[in-house]
Amino acid sequence: MSTTSAYIMAAAAEESVLQQTATTIDGWFAGIADGFAAIIFATVPLGGFDAPIVVLWSILAAIGFSIYFGFVQLRTPHVSLEVVRGKWTSEKDPGEVSHFQALTSAVSATVGLGNIAGVAAAVSMGGPGATFWMIVAGLFGMCTKFVECTLGVKYRYIDENGVVHGGPFQYLKVAYHKLGRIPVAIITGLFAIAIMLFGVVGGGMFQANQAFGQLRAATGGDEGVLGSDLAALIFGIIFAILVGVVVIGGIKSIGSVTAKLVPAMAIIYVGACLIVIAVNFANIGDAFSAIITGAFSPEGVAGGMLGVIIIGVQRAAFSNEAGIGSAPIAHSAVKTRRPISEGFVAALEPFIDTVVICTMTALVIIFAWTPEYQEALDAGSAENPVALTSAAFDSFLPGFNIILTVAVLLFAYSTLITWSYYGIQAWRHLFGTTKVGDAIFRGIALLLVVIGCLVSTNNIFSFADSALFMCIFINVIGLVILAPKVKEEMKQYLSDRKAGRLLEDPEPLPHELAERR
DSSP states (O other), X not given: OOHHHHHHXXXXXXXXXXXXXHHHXXXXXXXXXXXXXXXXXXXXXXXXXXXXXXXXXXXXXXXXXXXXXXXXXXXXXXXXXXXHTTTTOOTTSOSSBOHHHHHHHHHHHHSSHIIIIIHHHHHHHHOTHHHHHHHHHHHHHHHHHHHHHHHHHHTOEEOTTSOEEOSHHHHHHHHTGGGOHHHHHHHHHHHHHHHHHHHHIIIIIHHHHHHHHHHHHHXXXXXXXXXXXXXXXXXXXXXXXXXXXXXXXXXXXXXXXXXXXXXXXXHHHXXXXXXXXXXXXXGHHHHHHHHHHHHHSOSSOTTHHHHHHHHHHHHHHHHHOTTTSSHXXXXXXXXXXXXXXXXXXXXXXXXXXXXXXXXXXXXXXXXXXXXXXXXXXXXXXXXXXXXXXXXHHHHHSTTHHHHHHHHHHHHHHHHHHHHHHHHHHHHHHHHOOOHHHHHHHHXXXXXXXXXXTTSOHHHHHHHHHHHHHHHHHHHHHHHXXXXXXXXXXXXXXXXXXXXXXXXXXXXXXXXXXXXXX
């Protein structure tokens, strides 16, 4: 036997072993994901459709917040933009990052592959009508994020090293304190576990999985140079190393990196969307007609209209993360004396993420909706949804899949580094802050980035959705309890803004005086 033949046979044997290992890992992960989903997505019969309770809860809560706060997310976009520009910020304000950096850090975790692959998955499962309900969920979700990020700053504390500790791990203690110390510890512990799981799966494994999926599709698919499991393993290792280099620096490092990455990837992706939309300007009316018609008269969707609403809300939540409690972690590090100011900033996120970018993606897909494209949807939507969006772009901009691959890698990378920060905050809540503990978490998170390139997208979606809505269920109850305090702060802030007193130290609110006494 020649040396070349022996080498080929050895390589084939190694690939076979790796393929079997990947299949085993995927099967093991599928069992865990299915069991987790069965618990979290318990259903109630509603109009002949089994509707998940946690999804209904997230919808009703977002609508309730919008009504309670007088649709503040629609009334005050000018206030949000003023704060982002730093108009009402003083250098003496406590915190670690600017309003703009806090926004880009949080946006980097929400504007990601959920906008590309998530939209493709939503449209393939629920038709164009899912887009309408994603938009509606985004508009209502703006108010949910307004509430949670205000509370994230309000109940933060800054330790002796100047490091900010805030977000749901602080305000949920206040919200649930009437239940007693032990129930509070259990509830916040469960929340920390859920957000940590979503961080390493939805924020880590999914991003790596779809980044490699797009790179593989752009280089010839399964028959190309990256068509093997070995290539997936090598990509995962390289990607994990690049993520690890940044996350060791903490939120200041993340804020610095994402402040540069987010605008760059937004320009690339949104610019391409605008080109496709401009080319198809004459078809915009038909596209929106399909979206609206499909929203209220969907065809081939289990559960009819309610089914497509559920799909739209789930994919919107995965994309913009309103109500999860993740964004308040990044926003709590902002430099401000006025917690409500960061609520106004945070309200922009679901609008940017879902109302603008997700809608653009959906329009590109709908414009490309031909019988041939439908075949692609039917054949591969579950396993590589990002490639479906790529195919839609490529039908109008031949060769764009290469540019989109770069944008996808940027989306995935920025999301990964931010969710690594979120995840480690949850880890620290559970196990304390130690160098050894932090190293263990980072090691686990980076290992799962590698594994994410080897398992199926459908299983990752299932597990990530379960962790995500577990977070929402626990977090939103806390938001409801503390909403009156946010409303008091909102009224005072808008009053002080009108009187030109925003750069002064705020007057204590009635409940704050009571707490001090």
